[in-house]
Amino acid sequence: MTRTELSTIGEFGLISRINQQFTPQLSQTIKGIGDDAAVIDTGTDEYLLVSTDMLVEGVHFDLSYAPLKHLGYKAIAVNVSDIAAMNGIPRQVTVSVGLSNRFSVEAIDELYAGIQAACEAYKVDLVGGDTTASRSGLVISVTALGVVEKSKIAYRNGAKPNDIICVTGDLGAAYVGLQLLEREKREFLENPNMQPELEDKSYVVGRQLKPEARTDIVYELQDAGVIPTSMIDISDGLASEILHLCTQSGVGAQVFEENLPIADETYLANDEFKLSPLTGALNGGEDYELLFTIQQSDYEKIKNSPHISFVGFMTNQPDQVELITKGGGRFPIQAQGWQHLSK
Numbered sequence: 001m002t003r004t005e006l007s008t009i010g011e012f013g014l015i016s017r018i019n020q021q022f023t024p025q026l027s028q029t030i031k032g033i034g035d036d037a038a039v040i041d042t043g044t045d046e047y048l049l050v051s052t053d054m055l056v057e058g059v060h061f062d063l064s065y066a067p068l069k070h071l072g073y074k075a076i077a078v079n080v081s082d083i084a085a086m087n088g089i090p091r092q093v094t095v096s097v098g099l100s101n102r103f104s105v106e107a108i109d110e111l112y113a114g115i116q117a118a119c120e121a122y123k124v125d126l127v128g129g130d131t132t133a134s135r136s137g138l139v140i141s142v143t144a145l146g147v148v149e150k151s152k153i154a155y156r157n158g159a160k161p162n163d164i165i166c167v168t169g170d171l172g173a174a175y176v177g178l179q180l181l182e183r184e185k186r187e188f189l190e191n192p193n194m195q196p197e198l199e200d201k202s203y204v205v206g207r208q209l210k211p212e213a214r215t216d217i218v219y220e221l222q223d224a225g226v227i228p229t230s231m232i233d234i235s236d237g238l239a240s241e242i243l244h245l246c247t248q249s250g251v252g253a254q255v256f257e258e259n260l261p262i263a264d265e266t267y268l269a270n271d272e273f274k275l276s277p278l279t280g281a282l283n284g285g286e287d288y289e290l291l292f293t294i295q296q297s298d299y300e301k302i303k304n305s306p307h308i309s310f311v312g313f314m315t316n317q318p319d320q321v322e323l324i325t326k327g328g329g330r331f332p333i334q335a336q337g338w339q340h341l342s343k
Contacts, residue, residue: 028042035156036231037049037050039086039153046147048145049088049146049148051079051143052144055071057137058137064185064188065209066209067110067209069117071111072113073118075140076093076095076122076124076144077210078213078288081290082144084214084215084217085154089147090145092124092145093127093143094129096132096142097129097130097140097141099133099138124144154229156248159245159246162315163229164294164296165313167234168214168289168309169307170287170289171287171289172280172281173207173266173269174207174285174287174288175208175280177209177269184197203266204266207287211288213233213288214288217307220302229292231293232244233289235288237336238287239283239334240285241291242255243334245291246321247318252314253312253321254312254322257323260309262278262281
């Protein structure tokens with residue numbers, strides 16, 4: 001029997017392979033695998049949204065610098081972000097944890113204190129879950145449930161040529177925050193008496209350890225009367241996500257470097273590592289901002305929003321997804337973010 005290594009197809013190849021084996025059988029299943037959340041028709045004027053994410057110790061987080069309370073908060077936030085990426089409102093979550101015997105009752109209390117804080121912040125109820133033993137460290141699996149009016153749902157595949165590409169917040173901070181934390185960990189291992197040098201780095205470190213889901217944008221768009229033509233959250237980097245929208249919508253894109261939102265704190269932190277802030281913005285990931293497209297006629301409704309940047313537009317050339325640099329150069333956008341299931 002031929003053996004194919006997972007690293008040869010990657011996470012998205014694996015998802016596609018699984019998806020090819022399953023065709024929804026029930027009329028209530030409106031959308032299955034392939035978007036930020038599954039979409040289920042409940043027979044009302046709203047769809048039910050369902051999304052699941054897993055965080056695994058040593059893969060998604062490092063407990064040497066990730067406080068358990070922050071980790072609990074992040075576990076909820078990244079799942080709520082998937083509901084927001086469908087233009088939906090989160091309602092309930094379930095949380096399942098795999099625990100080794102190195103964790104005390106007090107440590108688990110701390111984890112769930114973060115979960116509770118996130119539930120309060122996003123106005124969701126914890127309604128269930130599971131606990132089990134783990135021999136490979138801490139594992140957290142969260143399922144988020146939400147709702148969206150049928151007429152307002154936003155999929156990844158609805159973008160049209162000339163739609164405006166929008167990004168919330170700022171990009172690349174979580175990536176450079178991770179670089180700082182990894183640097184401090186290395187230095188601590190070499191000298192356990194050292195003190196962390198993270199003064200004035202609270203913004204970028206916080207963006208890594210305790211990201212926020214942009215549910216506020218869902219309400220803002222609703223109040224403005226704007227329904228995105230396509231939408232996705234930025235978990236694997238802007239480049240990866242814009243390629244998802246283009247591939248599923250059958251369009252191309254032009255993204256302008258000068259319009260990408262990058263915070264001053266991110267620029268300063270990148271200087272320490274001699275890194276390009278553009279690299280983190282395009283490929284860093286874990287920003288959990290929203291990337292979406294709107295019709296040009298909706299631009300006037302949100303053009304003054306302090307939370308939204310207009311970074312480019314979709315085109316009718318699906319084979320051309322380009323970054324336009326400040327100097328006028330054109331470069332194909334390629335997904336070079338974190339590769340799941342790599343060797």
